[in-house]
Amino acid sequence: MAAEPPDPLNLWLQRQLGQVVVGRTPVGGGCIHQAWRLELAGGGTVFAKTNTAACLPLLEAEAEGLQQLARHAPTGLVIPEPLVWGVEGEQAVLVLGWLDLAGAAGGVVARDGWFRLGHGLAVLHRSSAASAPAQGYGWGADNFIGSAPQTNSWRPDWGVFFAECRLAPQLAWAARRGQPLRGTEELLARLPQWLAGHCCQPALVHGDLWCGNAALLADGRGAIFDPACYWGDREVDLAMAQLFGGFPPAFFEGYGAAWPLEPGAAERVGLYNLYHLLNHANLFGGSYGQRAQASIDAQLA
Known part of the structure; x- marks a missing residue:
């Protein structure tokens, strides 16, 4: 044979x-x-x-x-x-x-691991912010968020970048699919002004930090992977970590111990996560469109 x-x-x-x-x-x-x-x-x-x-x-x-x-x-x-x-x-x-992932064990060991992971992410953000590119916010080329295209043209203003390079392409995509959302023009017009008082430094962000893209390893260290990187407000990573759950309080405590968030961070969570709700609506449909519309309504209210 x-x-x-x-x-x-x-x-x-x-x-x-x-x-x-x-x-x-x-x-x-x-x-x-x-x-x-x-x-x-x-x-x-x-x-x-x-x-x-x-x-x-x-x-x-x-x-x-x-x-x-x-x-x-x-x-x-x-x-x-x-x-x-x-x-x-x-x-x-x-x-x-290869990453040797830990099992689902909890307790003090896991809590310490998540604390260190959050602490490490804050150190990464802070280290990158100290050597941020002069162009401001963006990336050297367009890349991807999941399987969807992600626009990364450079902008010197964070609010303008988030409006023009994050929300606007997703809202236009929804309209092309025949699922336009209410209030989009007003949202995009007002957004730069809302973020004008938030003086964030450009930091290298993971960009897609849901719980499936972070894990503890068998040796107790934390890992992050599957990124959608760009230079942006570090708060976008902390916001997405709250969107689908899975990150324990120790992760956020570890982050705050290394680099506390700026005033008003909690109020920006919904705005930043609108990007991911829109992306999921465009990729997967389902209830994500309704959640995105509710988020827009809440922002405009």
Whole structure:
């Protein structure tokens, strides 16, 4: 019986990593890409994401965001390292360092871990703010929020950036889908004035910090991953961490111990999370549209 031909993806991985892949097991990795645990002949383990070749820009943007986060992350905050990425045949591939995630155990150990994760995020924000780009708020190129495009043109004013590069594209997308929302013109016109008194420094933000994109590791350290990075108000990360739950109070306590939030932060949570509600409405439909409309109504009230 003729031997089966070698897997082209495994051959590509072998060329890129310099090691033979002796095992490839599917693992949970979100709703966009396929995810794999790769066992290497040298005894190591890495994590890989694959998708169609057309999705390479999503993986490239993820790799860039992780690299930038790692530049500013303190020692105790783990950012998975992008190892290789590219296209093999009809597949786009991104290989990352493996994260040994902790189980669901709670107690003092978990509380301490979440406190340190929040503390580490604050240190990352503060370190990056000290070397923020002169252009202000934005990113060097458009990237993605989930699978949706994310506009990143530079703006010197945070309120203008959030109106023009975050909310306006999502509101226009909703209208194109035949689901326009009430009060959008008034919201976009008033938003820069609402944020004019909030003198935030541009900081490197994760951009998509829901509980599925952060975890504790088996050694007690915290990790963040799957970013949608840009230079913005650090409060956007803390706001999204509240949107879907999953972050315990210790996370926010740890953040505040390293860099307390500015006055009025609680009042800005709903405005910042409107961006994510709109994105979810445009991607998934369901009740997110109603929640986005309720948020707009509350902001205008």
